[in-house]
Amino acid sequence: MKSLFLFLTIILFASPGFAQHKKIRFQSINTISFIGGDSPEKTGIGSTNGIVFSSWFAGIGAELDNYHFKTIPVFFDGRKYFGSQYRLFIYADIGVNLPAQKKAGKEFYDYSRFYYSRGMYWASGIGYLFPFIKKSSLLFSVGNSYKSMSAKTVVNVYCPAGNCAPSYRDYQFKFYRLLVKAGLVF
Amino acid sequence: MKKYFSLSLALSVFAILFLLNSCVKDTCRNTYTYTIYKPVYETTEQLKANIKSGAPEQVENAGKIVLLGHYIFLNEIEKGIHIIDNSNPAAPQNIAFVKIPGNFDLAVKGNTLYADSYADLVTLDISDPRNVLLKKYSENVFPFPYYSSAIAYNPQYKIASWDKKDTTINENCGDDRLVYLDGGLAYQTNGVASSVPSANSSQVGTAGSMSRFAIISDYLYTVDEANLNIFKITTPDDPEYVKQLPVDFHIETIYPFQNKLFIGSNNGVFIYGVGGFPENPVKLGQFTHARACDPVITDGEYAYITLHSGTSCLGYNNELDIVRLNMLVNASLVQMYNFESPRGLSKDRDLLFICDGNNGLKIFDASDVLNLKILKHISLPETYDVIAKNHVALVVAADGLYQYDYSDLNNIHFLSKVSISKKK
Numbered sequence: 001m002k003s004l005f006l007f008l009t010i011i012l013f014a015s016p017g018f019a020q021h022k023k024i025r026f027q028s029i030n031t032i033s034f035i036g037g038d039s040p041e042k043t044g045i046g047s048t049n050g051i052v053f054s055s056w057f058a059g060i061g062a063e064l065d066n067y068h069f070k071t072i073p074v075f076f077d078g079r080k081y082f083g084s085q086y087r088l089f090i091y092a093d094i095g096v097n098l099p100a101q102k103k104a105g106k107e108f109y110d111y112s113r114f115y116y117s118r119g120m121y122w123a124s125g126i127g128y129l130f131p132f133i134k135k136s137s138l139l140f141s142v143g144n145s146y147k148s149m150s151a152k153t154v155v156n157v158y159c160p161a162g163n164c165a166p167s168y169r170d171y172q173f174k175f176y177r178l179l180v181k182a183g184l185v186f
Numbered sequence: 187m188k189k190y191f192s193l194s195l196a197l198s199v200f201a202i203l204f205l206l207n208s209c210v211k212d213t214c215r216n217t218y219t220y221t222i223y224k225p226v227y228e229t230t231e232q233l234k235a236n237i238k239s240g241a242p243e244q245v246e247n248a249g250k251i252v253l254l255g256h257y258i259f260l261n262e263i264e265k266g267i268h269i270i271d272n273s274n275p276a277a278p279q280n281i282a283f284v285k286i287p288g289n290f291d292l293a294v295k296g297n298t299l300y301a302d303s304y305a306d307l308v309t310l311d312i313s314d315p316r317n318v319l320l321k322k323y324s325e326n327v328f329p330f331p332y333y334s335s336a337i338a339y340n341p342q343y344k345i346a347s348w349d350k351k352d353t354t355i356n357e358n359c360g361d362d363r364l365v366y367l368d369g370g371l372a373y374q375t376n377g378v379a380s381s382v383p384s385a386n387s388s389q390v391g392t393a394g395s396m397s398r399f400a401i402i403s404d405y406l407y408t409v410d411e412a413n414l415n416i417f418k419i420t421t422p423d424d425p426e427y428v429k430q431l432p433v434d435f436h437i438e439t440i441y442p443f444q445n446k447l448f449i450g451s452n453n454g455v456f457i458y459g460v461g462g463f464p465e466n467p468v469k470l471g472q473f474t475h476a477r478a479c480d481p482v483i484t485d486g487e488y489a490y491i492t493l494h495s496g497t498s499c500l501g502y503n504n505e506l507d508i509v510r511l512n513m514l515v516n517a518s519l520v521q522m523y524n525f526e527s528p529r530g531l532s533k534d535r536d537l538l539f540i541c542d543g544n545n546g547l548k549i550f551d552a553s554d555v556l557n558l559k560i561l562k563h564i565s566l567p568e569t570y571d572v573i574a575k576n577h578v579a580l581v582v583a584a585d586g587l588y589q590y591d592y593s594d595l596n597n598i599h600f601l602s603k604v605s606i607s608k609k610k
Contacts, residue, residue, distance in 0.1 A: 037211070037212055039212050168219070170217040171216050171359060172216075172217070175212050175213075176210050176211045177210055
């Protein structure tokens with residue numbers, strides 16, 4: 001968590017500027033994420049693309065999220081810009097969290113296997129756009145995010161005769177995380 | 187002004203982070219269902235009184251098979267033995283069910299069937315399959331019944347059946363309690379030899395490669411987790427326990443060939459000779475392989491061993507090992523073939539039949555062991571064991587006992603199926 005605050009300090013004290021606002025245009029938001037929580041901090045990368053209309057943005061995004069399990073959230077993104085220069089914004093994402101791999105392969109023993117399946121993803125936060133080169137901006141945001149997923153283990157047991165029914169266990173994982181993003185918006 | 191703006195923004199963000207930090211949390215919930223088996227006890231006398239032919243029953247959980255004459259003896263795991271009249275392989279008739287609690291294995295010689303019942307050996311007269319008679323009940327001859335992993339075995343009482351109750355537990359990950367196998371805590375290792383009413387009353391039934399019982403001449407050999415058990419069956423109805431011989435740990439199968447026993451364990455194959463000294467088998471050789479579940483058969487020149495992983499036998503190998511026996515004392519691997527999950531196997535002349543788990547039954551031309559040629563691949567679910575004899579392949583799969591005619595290799599075709607209907 002300390003590294004997150006260090007990162008914030010560096011970003012926030014960088015000199016800000018302002019970019020021009022247009023009423024309707026395409027916008028691409030490309031970020032790297034620092035994700036912190038109970039588990040060790042991880043990074044992620046993502047891209048959200050959509051339309052800016054007045055002070056609103058709507059788009060679709062995807063990320064590679066390495067927190068605890070490597071997953072790919074795919075989500076709808078909505079954000080509202082504030083201020084005369086539309087620098088300050090709040091955002092909300094909602095979508096599905098897809099496992100990056102369906103099968104984790106061999107686990108603690110060869111006779112046990114994990115099969116991952118999708119869950120839910122949402123995120124919300126507040127951010128600021130710092131003017132950068134030409135019409136692009138540097139983005140910085142903080143917020144929280146949630147991703148869930150499930151896993152099923154299949155354990156095949158030796159039996160002295162016939163085919164023994166495998167044993168199943170179902171796991172439900174839920175991760176509430178702190179999410180800090182930095183990136184380029186154009 | 188910009189400096190103050192940045193400072194206030196930074197302070198705001200820190201404040202937000204501190205607030206959000208209290209929201210971070212990882213949770214994991216673990217849900218699993220397991221089955222509690224509560225034994226229903228009977229006295230030995232009660233249990234013995236119930237060992238007899240009854241009306242045919244639906245096959246629910248097929249285990250070992252023995253073929254003799256025109257009868258198929260099919261183990262219903264832990265419950266007994268189905269007797270199937272196979273006079274017409276295209277239309278087999280399930281004619282009787284013999285209730286034998288705790289039964290896993292069987293062997294047949296002439297009109298006598300030997301079967302295990304937990305720690306005990308049951309000897310049955312099967313002259314009339316519809317009226318099977320209990321001839322002898324030998325108690326505690328198999329001292330290590332598998333099922334005892336979770337139950338203290340009490341020789342005063344016999345387990346007649348199990349009350350089954352499914353239980354679902356939902357808990358935080360990491361709080362896992364140690365629960366043994368879903369659906370089973372108790373497995374017994376030992377099997378029996380069965381015999382069929384036939385023209386030749388001393389004929390020995392052909393068992394599948396997964397069998398743990400074997401008959402050579404006047405002796406019944408059985409394997410348990412670590413030992414070879416020897417019974418003298420000179421008087422078929424009165425088997426006499428001779429002795430026990432330590433072999434290895436994690437023994438799985440025994441395969442008789444001429445006057446030799448091929449014993450498969452998790453770690454290898456052990457070859458014992460019984461010619462001339464049937465009560466004192468002599469270890470002739472062994473072949474060690476990677477740890478895996480592994481039945482073994484032989485044609486005298488080569489041993490064929492299938493290894494499969496994916497169970498608590500551990501191991502990562504899924505293969506067929508062909509081993510040259512080399513006078514038995516120096517067995518050596520000559521060829522290895524990869525499979526998906528090979529189980530039971532059988533050989534009839536140059537034809538090699540291999541159950542490849544969910545990949546069905548595969549039939550090979552094995553005239554050249556260095557270059558097996560697949561002749562037929564039959565898709566079947568969870569194939570377990572096979573007996574190929576007299577141009578008919580008898581295959582135990584998850585949903586049925588199948589028979590295929592291979593008298594014409596260009597037209598290997600389906601003959602019949604005895605359905606298996608597993609109880610949930």
